Amino acid sequence: MTVRTPLAPGVNFVRISTDHAKVRAILGLVWIVPIAVVLVVSLVLWTDLIWIPIGLAALLALAITITAVKVRAVYYTGYHETDEELIVCRGIMFRQLDVVPYGRMQEVKVEDGPLQRRYGLATITMETASTSADAEIPGVPRDEADRLRRRLTELGTTKMEGL
Known part of the structure; x- marks a missing residue:
C-alpha cells in the first residue's frame, strides 16, 4: 500500500505496517483502562461530588481521542x-x-x-x-x-x- 501527501506530489511512499495501529491501540489502553476504572470507582463512591466524575469522564474522552488519532496516523506514515x-x-x-x-x-x-x-x-x-x-x-x-x-x-x- 502507498501513502500520498500534498507535501510531495507524485511521490508514492511505502506505508508502514498496519499492525503498528494495533501496537498504538494497545499502548493507548495502558492509559484508558486505569482512567476508566477510576471513573467507575469515583461514580460509586462520590455521587454527591459531581465534578470528580465529570473531570474523569473528560479525561477518558481525551485519552480515547488521542489514541484514536495516533492509531489513524499509522495510515499516513510512510517512506x-x-x-x-x-x-x-x-x-x-x-x-x-x-x-x-x-x-x-x-x-x-x-x-x-x-x-x-x-x-x-x-x-x-x-x-x-x-x-x-x-x-x-x-x-x-x-x-x-x-x-x-x-x-x-x-x-x-x-x-x-x-x-
Whole structure:
C-alpha cells in the first residue's frame, strides 16, 4: 500500500505496517483502562461530588481521542527511497516531511520492544550530522527494517566518501 501527501506530489511512499495501529491501540489502553476504572470507582463512591466524575469522564474522552488519532496516523506514515535521500512523511492534521540525505547519515538504529516483537515490527531511527534532520520510521516489518538498515548504512558510507 502507498501513502500520498500534498507535501510531495507524485511521490508514492511505502506505508508502514498496519499492525503498528494495533501496537498504538494497545499502548493507548495502558492509559484508558486505569482512567476508566477510576471513573467507575469515583461514580460509586462520590455521587454527591459531581465534578470528580465529570473531570474523569473528560479525561477518558481525551485519552480515547488521542489514541484514536495516533492509531489513524499509522495510515499516513510512510517512506520513499531515492538515489540520494530517504524521505519520511507522517501526520494527519499537521503533516511533516523529513528528507534525510544518505551522505549525512551517521547512525542507523533498528529497535523493537516486546509489543513490536509480538507483531514482527521494528522502529528505524536515523541520526545525521544535523540534529534537526534526524528521522524515525516506526512500525516497519522486521525483515524490511533489517534490509533498510543495511541499505542505508551502505549508502551512507558510500555517499559520505564523496564529502
